[in-house]
Amino acid sequence: MTIRTELDQDAQKLTIAIHGRFDFSAHKDFRDSYEGLDARPHKYSIDMREAVYIDSSALGMLLLLRDHAGGDNADVEIVNCNADVKKILTISNFDQLFTIH
Amino acid sequence: MSDVLDKQLLEELKLVMEDEFTELMDTFLSESVRQFAEARQAWQSSDLEMLRRHAHSLKGSCGNVGATELQSTCAALEHSARDELTADIPALIEQVSNQLETVSEAIRAL
C-alpha cells in the first residue's frame, strides 16, 4: 500500500491517493500524509482509483481525517470509488459525513 | 637418513606441539611398533580385514610425523589387503618392517 499526496496551493486542496489495500497497515502512512503539513488545506480529496480493498479500519482513518479537517466544518470528498468501495461506504452511510463520487 | 622424515612438516609440528613435541614422538614410536605387530598378527591369522585396518592406522600416524615414504608403503599394504591381493602382501609387510626401523632411528636421533 502506498500513498501519494498532492497539494494544490491555489485551491488549497490536498489530494491523497491510495494505492493498494487500504487497511490497518496503512494507519501511520495515512496519518502522516495530512498531519504536520505547513499548509492548512481547506479541502481534502481522497482518490480511491488505485485502491483495491477497504475495510472498517480504513473507515476509522477517514473519520480521523475528518476530525483533523474540522469535524462538522470539514470539506472531505472521496472520489473514484469502485463498486466494492462504494458498497462499503454506502452500507455505513458515510455519505452523511463525506461527499462521495 | 633425513629424507625419511619430512623436515618441513616436523618443523611445523614442533611449532604446534612446543614442549610436547618429544612426547608426541615417543607416542609414535610405541604406537607404531604396536600397530605393526598387530598387522603382522592379522596376516598370520589370515584376517585381511584386520590387516587392512592396522595398515590404515599406521599409515595415518606416519602421515602425522612426516614419514612420507613409510606412509605410502602402508597405503599399498592397506589396499592390497582391501583388494585381497594376497600374493603381494608378504613383500609389503617386509618393506614396512624395514622402513619403520629406519624411521624410528631417525626419530630417536632428533
Added chain:
Amino acid sequence: MNAKTPGSGANRVLVADDNAVDRKLLATIVGRAGFEVIQAVDGNDAVEKFYAEKPDMVLLDALMPGKDGFAVAEEIKANSGDGFVPIIFLTSLTEATELARCVDAGGDDFLSKPYNRVILQAKLYALQRMRDVHQTVQTQRDEIAKHHMQLVADQEAAKAVFDNVASARNLEAPYIKYLLSPLALFNGDVMLAAQNPANNLYIMLGDFTGHGLAAAIGAMPLSDVFYGMTAKGFSLAEVVRECNRKLGSVLPSGYFCCAAALVVDFSRYTVEYWNGGLPSAYLRKLGNSELTPLASKHLPLGILPHDQFKDDTLIHEVSPGDRLFMATDGVIEARNSQGEYFGAERLESLVVNSPAESLFGSVRNGVYDFIGAHESDDDITMVEITVVAEEQLQAVNLQDSLDELGGPKDWKFSYELGPSSLKDFNPLPLLQQVLMGAPYLRVRASAIYTVLAELYSNALEHGVLGLRSELKSSAEGFAQYYQARAKALDQVSGSVRFEVEGSIQETQVELRIRVKDSGKGFDYESYLERARSSETTAGYHGRGVRLLWDLCETVEFRDPGNEVEVTMQWEHGYE
C-alpha cells in the same frame, strides 16, 4: 604462536580417535586453541564420554574399531535434545560417497589428515559461533514461548469476561436460533438479547472496528446500556441513542460499532428496527416469496455526537410464522478456497428460497458448504427470530420473591406531560420504575408495563395526535400511519396525564390507573361495541381494548372519550 581466546562458554571439545598419535596431536592443537579437551580412545568410549562430560563440540574419527564414527555421530545427534553439538569428522577418506556418509550421519564439517592447525582452529571457531547463535535463538524462543503463554492466558480471561457480559444471554428459546462466531472476541462481533417488561424481544447485533481487546472493551458499556435500558422499558430509539452516546464517549476517535437492533412486539405483532452499518437484515413473511430488507440507514454507533444522532426507526407489521434474519458481515464476506465471496445475493437467495422451518439451518449449511469449512473454522454471527403467537412466549423470569409484603401499602400520584415533553420524552420507564417501588406489584411487572404502554400510546396517538387506528389495518396504511405519527409528533400540542393509585390490604392488591389526554375524545361506545362483537379479526390480535380486557379487571371509558380508567386486582401470593 598465540592461543586465540574462543568466544563465550562453548569451549569443551571431545576428541575421539583410536590412533594415539593422531589423538595426541589433535588434543594439543585443540588445547592450544583455547579449548578444554576430553579424549576418547574408541567409539564406545566416545559415547560414554559424551554423556558423562557433555562436550560442546566433537572431533570424531570416522573409522574406529568397534563402534565407528558414523554410529557415534548418529547417537550424539539423536541425544542432543534441543541443543546443537557440532561434529567434525576426522577422515582421510576422500571419496564423495564416503564424505556423503559423514554428512548423513550428522557431521557438520570434515577435517582431513594430515591435520592442519590453522584449518582446524578456523573450523572450531566457526562452529563455536554457530553454537552460540543457536543458543541465543533458543533462549529467545523460550522467552517468546513464555510471553505467548501469558498472552494466551490474558486473552482467555478477556474472553471469559466478554462471554459473561456481552455475548448472547436470554437466547434459549425455541423461536430464536443463533450462531455467535467463536472468534467473536477477536473480530468484534457482539450479540445482545433481552426482553423488556412487556415481553417484547430486543435484539442487537454489533460489529466493532478493530479486533481483540479493543472490541471487547467496547462491548461492555454497550451491553450495560442495552440490558439496563431494555429491562426498564425504554424504547428502541432511546436505547440506540444512549448506546451511541456511550460508545462515543468510550471509544477513541476512529473506532465505532456497526450495529442493527430489532424489537419484536409479540402482542402488537410489529417489528421495529434501527440499522447503522450492518448488512441488511431480512423480514421473510410466511407464504410470501419476497423479502423485505431492513437496510442500513444510519451511521454506525459511536460516530455522531449526541445532538446529531438520528434515532428514527422503521416499523413493519408481522404475523405468527414470519421470520426475521440478521447477520454481521462475516456471512457475506465468507470466502471459499478460490477466494470468492459468499455475497449478499447468495444469502438473499437462501433466505427467500429455503423452507421456512429450516431457514436458519439452510443458511448456515449453505455458508459452510460454500467455504468448505469445518464448524470450528467459522467466523459467522447470525440470528433468526420466528414470530410466534403471544401465548408461546417464554415467560420472563419472575424477579422478586412472591412473599414481599413490604413497601407503601396505600399510595397515589399523578404525573402530567406537556407538549414539549411529549415530543421527546418517553414516560414509561419512569412510571414503571415508580410502580416497582411497591414490591408487591413486581410479580405483575410485565402486565403493568403493557397496560401503561397501551394506555399511553392510545392517549398520545389517538387522543393528542388525532391519528386513526384504522389506517393500521393494511400494509401500506401501516407504514403511512407511522410516518404520520412522526410528522404529527414534531408539531404536537397537548398533554397526557396519569393518575395512579395502588394499595395492598391483607393480601388483596389493587392498582388503579387513569389516563387522560387533551384530545377531544371519540365515540367509544361504538368502538367498544365493535370490539366486543368481533372475534379475532385479522390484524387485531389483542391490540387496543382487547389487550386491556385481557389484563385488567375493569376498563372504563369516560366522556367525551379522552379518559380511561383501568383496575388490576389480584391476590398476593397466588400469582
